[in-house]
Amino acid sequence: MKDSMKSCQHVVSDDIVYKEVVVIGNGPSGMVTSFMLAGNVPYLKEIPEDLPIDEMLRARLSNLPRGQSLYDTDLLELAEGLEGRSQNPIPLLMDNLLRPCADMGIQADSLIEWKYDLEKQIDHIVLGRGPPGGAWHTFPPGVRTLSPAAWLSLPPHAAAGAARLSARAVAKYCRRYVTACKLQKFFRSGVTVTSVTRIPQSGGPRCHNTQCPLNAEFCVAGFDTSSCRPFRYVCRRVVVASGGGDRPNTLAHEVARHALHSLAPLERAVQVLSSHASPTPPSVLIVGSGVSAADAVWLSVRAGLHARHLHRTPADALARLEPQAYPDYCQVYKMMCDGPSGNHPNYTPYPEHTILEVTPENDPTHKLNADDIEDYALSLKRVKLLNLNTKEVTEIQVYLIGVFIGAKPDLFFLQTNFLDCIDIKIDCAKCIDESKMTKRKIEEKQCFLKNHWHYIKSMLGQSIQSCKSRYLNYSEINGNTDTKCVVPACNKRNNEKNSIDKCQIIPYPNEVKINCTCDVVNPYSSGLGFGIDPKKAVDGRANPIAIDRSSHEILNAPEGMYALGPLTADNFVRFIPGGALAIVSHMHQNKH
Structure with missing residues (x-):
């Protein structure tokens, strides 16, 4: 989003990078979000008379002013009444426009035309653990997709082909997509995000330039997995697009340590x-x-x-x-x-x-x-x-x-505020006193812990996550929450905070439901508090992240945090562009 105002003089310290938006996850969700943030704007084409799309949708689309982009449209109103395989209205709308009549077996041309507009570009960075494509690079190359090829293409590519693709083909497509859409400068791969924290606001006057670092709301921290060097980005908005399968469900530890889960x-x-x-x-x-x-x-x-x-x-x-x-x-x-x-x-x-x-x-x-x-x-x-x-x-x-x-997302980086005790300082370039800077550098050289605190903090967080996942995170068979513990009188005992009871979870579909109280869930990875039921772990199918359906903002998080894709129950690639459209549209309509 280009700002016409003169650039301000506020800068961040050398070890911090400012971006307007940080996208966490470089799978299809992060890729299509980056495509729209990069300045690619969707416009509605002429709708063929013989195309059997929903009649109410056709009527609403016909009332759109000529030349108006979808970013400037009330998307929720356009999506009213649509039904399909997504529970989110704007993904359903976008799917109807990108793949009209797809569920009827008709392969029609897209009703969306993409135009590049530099003024609509929003400065952003996409962070991912592996190469662009996310989880597609972790599947066996020969495994075939459930969705046909026509449902796996991302904007602006035309949907075509009814054949199932191999995971290898989809992974290669994701790599080519970033290059073909000229998005390389927005991607940073091979990094692990360890925390997303709110920046404390001083309460003083804020800069009028919307791209000023003083307006940053969040700090995203992590480390490079190859060099182990820490990084920090400060930004106005965060998009969580990390997918829903990072933590495979496991059986009891005695079984899990003998098994493979991918x-x-x-x-x-x-x-x-x-x-x-x-x-x-x-x-x-x-x-x-x-x-x-x-x-x-x-x-x-x-x-x-x-x-x-x-x-x-x-x-x-x-x-x-x-x-x-x-x-x-x-x-x-x-x-x-x-x-x-x-x-x-x-x-x-x-x-x-x-x-x-x-x-x-x-x-x-x-x-x-x-x-x-x-x-x-x-x-x-x-x-x-x-x-x-x-x-x-x-x-x-x-x-x-x-x-x-089954599997659940790993949202550890959203729940690490207990590790964040370092303040982020943003200084004015004209007000930095050279003598103070020199003194600070000398002090930093004398303090190893201070110089390496963010790296130590990142590694500490990962260690806590690993230990808790290994020893405290017992899961149900096939996602069944009706459980019975084989430990006698489990529910009659007092659960001590410092004790870990070993129990086996087994399904009893036709018997009395008994909840095992010694099944301890790792609160730092499960996303407790962010789901539709905040008391349960986030699950892309049973308990997705609660969002505002008009903007995909996370309801149980600070303003300016968004989510899309499997985290919001859109488990098919075909519905992901709609989540990105909702997010980017909301950003353009709320620039200040």
């Missing part, structure tokens, strides 16, 4: 197992009933391994898929539905079972080596399973356990 290392382990000469196919145990668990089963069976599948009722997402377009998922769904009587090669289902115990076994003659996989994850182990219906215990031997029971 597809990429599981695929690597499957490759090691399949290359190991054996008279009978090595067994792997897959836990979960959703799409990721189906991917894991398919990878294992296709590699010639014996997949033992512990699951509940198959997820609705699998049941809705068409066999012609999704033969892999539909085959796994059929095997799950057939149950033990299905007699499918190299597949044994264990419906309504839970893991009681995992015991490592000695197997020196079949020692497996893989540098990138922990020894305890890829080794022979004996597993005891409990049938929740018959209470029968079954013992099996497996080399690998893969647990795919």
